[in-house]
Amino acid sequence: MQRAMATVLAALLASLLLLFLAAPIVELIARAGGTGIARLGSDKELRAALTMTTLCALVATALGVLGGTPLAWLLSRRRFRGRAILSAVLDLPLLIPHPVAGIALLLVFGRDSAAGQAAIAFGLRVVGTPVGIVLAMLFVSASLFISGAREAFARVDRRYEAVARTLGDSAWRAFRRVTLPLAARGILASAIVMWARAVSEFGAIVILTYNPKTASVLSYDRFTAFGLPDALPVAAVLALLALIPLTLLRALRVDGAAAVERA
Numbered sequence: 001m002q003r004a005m006a007t008v009l010a011a012l013l014a015s016l017l018l019l020f021l022a023a024p025i026v027e028l029i030a031r032a033g034g035t036g037i038a039r040l041g042s043d044k045e046l047r048a049a050l051t052m053t054t055l056c057a058l059v060a061t062a063l064g065v066l067g068g069t070p071l072a073w074l075l076s077r078r079r080f081r082g083r084a085i086l087s088a089v090l091d092l093p094l095l096i097p098h099p100v101a102g103i104a105l106l107l108v109f110g111r112d113s114a115a116g117q118a119a120i121a122f123g124l125r126v127v128g129t130p131v132g133i134v135l136a137m138l139f140v141s142a143s144l145f146i147s148g149a150r151e152a153f154a155r156v157d158r159r160y161e162a163v164a165r166t167l168g169d170s171a172w173r174a175f176r177r178v179t180l181p182l183a184a185r186g187i188l189a190s191a192i193v194m195w196a197r198a199v200s201e202f203g204a205i206v207i208l209t210y211n212p213k214t215a216s217v218l219s220y221d222r223f224t225a226f227g228l229p230d231a232l233p234v235a236a237v238l239a240l241l242a243l244i245p246l247t248l249l250r251a252l253r254v255d256g257a258a259a260v261e262r263a
Helices: 002-039 044-077 083-095 098-109 114-121 130-154 158-166 171-200 203-208 215-226 228-262
Strands: none
Touching: 002 228, 044 083, 044 130, 044 171, 044 215, 044 228, 083 130, 098 114, 098 130, 098 203, 130 171, 130 203, 158 171, 171 228, 203 215, 215 228
16 A cells, blocks of 8 residues: 555655746747747848857857767776866866856956957957857857766777777777777767757857857846846747757657668
């Protein structure tokens, strides 16, 4: 009897949590999703914000993949002094509040900082430009990619690399021909997660670059200036945009499961 009651209670709590997580998003899309999509044809500011968000997230993700893949491989394959400290540094952006991340980035890349002045000397401004948006997105989302890619490399059996080396491949050639293809699905999934996190970023961006606006900043701007009715369509479009990586991740999982069944 007690076991049955515990099962019912657990199911009830799980259902309530699921409802709590799903209901706001479903309500937002149901109430304003159609309006938001319709506004894409007439609202130039919304189109510009979505374009800025998508492109900056793509650039941030590309930078994260290029720089994070070697780090992920190193953390999955090597044991070295300071490895725990490096892992902690990489995880730190996930733990600090994102407005704090924006303030920290502003200290490093602001006009009065050494890095900011050096960038300006080369004709590159960070604060108030798309460059600032990319840096903010990269800072808050790169750790997610590195963590996922590290797990993808860790799942690759090292014996495959050893066989490739015994057949004459160099370490780099074995990585390129064996390790990277076997980890590719996990790396791609991690990149999609990073892109999704970059698209949703607000706190660091609003500190570093309020204009030009991303979709999240535009939603906040319209809420504070005009109220909830004007913010709803923008928020709904941003929620619909989040369904794209979710769909891609689902497709990757389905394709991976099919491949395992065929094997």
